Amino acid sequence: MITNNVMKQIVALSNKPYVFERGTGNIWTEEYIAKQMLKAHLDKTSDGASRNIEAIEKTVDFINKAIKKNSTILDLGCGPGLYAERLFQLGHSITGIDFSENTIQYARNHAKQENLQIEYRCEDMFQLNYNKQFDVVMQIYGEINTFSGYEREQIFRIVREALKPEGVFIFDVTTPVHRKKSGLSNKWYISENGFWRGNRHLVLEEGFAYEDNIWLDQYIVMDEEEIKVYPNWFHNYTKKDIETIVLEAGFTKVNVINSLTGESNSNESEWLTVIAEK
Structure with a gap:
């Protein structure tokens, strides 16, 4: 009762x-729940914790074309390494950060199994303290949407400090659509x-x-x-809103694309990809 x-x-x-x-x-x-989240991450057909495998491959291809060869990349919220592994295989140096010990342990074990020299760290991204170490910082699948304004400002500051001069921050957000x-x-x-x-x-x-x-x-x-x-x-964002927020956060340039992979310019897009330059 x-x-x-x-x-x-x-x-x-x-x-x-x-x-x-x-x-x-x-x-x-x-x-x-952490084990359930990992299971969802690894489901190649689902858009639950991670995107489906086809969308991941397209996103990796887009990122690889948008950055310089052999970039040093900081992957925030890296999960089990679905993007990190593919970008490493394309010649980039990767450091992956995630708050879930269960997920990071899987990523480490799989990288070791595949002989991939990727550094994975179980840390709170809000506590990071890198100084001009990366060409690229990326945060994929809308995690910026889950932050309050204060948290978003914290992350943008941490990212700026982590980037080398003229480094880029690549992330995606959902729109009101x-x-x-x-x-x-x-x-x-x-x-x-x-x-x-x-x-x-x-x-x-x-x-x-x-x-x-x-x-x-x-x-x-x-x-x-x-x-x-x-x-x-x-917190969903319009194109104009996210452009303004990024520039006010201290980035010098911003390019907002109305799709996940640069394929579409529809004004009815549910997602925006943001490339912000330090």
């Missing part, structure tokens, strides 16, 4: 949070063994809209032991 206190707790947690409020759960450090197509979720379900837990659990999904193209997909997960909240924040 669900007690009155549990019901009150669920009702309170389901109220609309303030912008970029943190939850009580962490998908990167909780062992069970993406959210219009995906919409807001509002549902609940019970699972015996799923993404969030390996035992029976209840999941409440909620979507919230905020000003300035900010959105929240929130997951309240309850099992027999606890209730946790996993917020997934998104």
Whole structure:
């Protein structure tokens, strides 16, 4: 039986949070969910944690053509090394950073197995302290979208400091078109063994809209032991907005392309690729 206190707790947690409020759960450090995330990364047919393999190959080809030969590259949020390995094989020197120990360990093991000299480090990207060491910093698959304005400014500063003179920062972000197509979720379900837990659990999904193209997909997960909240924040950007933000962050030049791989110039693109020069 669900007690009155549990019901009150669920009702309170389901109220609309303030912008970029943190939850009580962490998908990167909780062992069970971290394993599920790695599994999603390695699914070549899915666009879940990583893009499908065809999109990855096209993105790598685009990045390789956009940068100079034999570049030193810092891959922020590198995951299991799907981009890093391919770029290394094209002649670049790669350092991969990710917050998930489980994912980094997989990347290290796979690189060793394939004899790829890639440096992988399990670190919080907000704590990095590189000084003019890289020709390129990249952050792929919209992680910038998940940052508050303050966090975004922190990352841009860290990236600028890590780049050599005339180095480039390559990243991608979603546009308001993406959210219009995906919409807001509002549902609940019970699972015996799923993404969030390996035992029976209840999941409440909620979507919230905020000003300035900010959105929240929130997951309240309850099992027999606890209730946790996993917020997934998104700040979508127009082309004009991201250009202005990048230049105000101290980059000297910015080129924004209306696609993931430079193939399209549609104004209805769900994604923008940004190339910012120090």
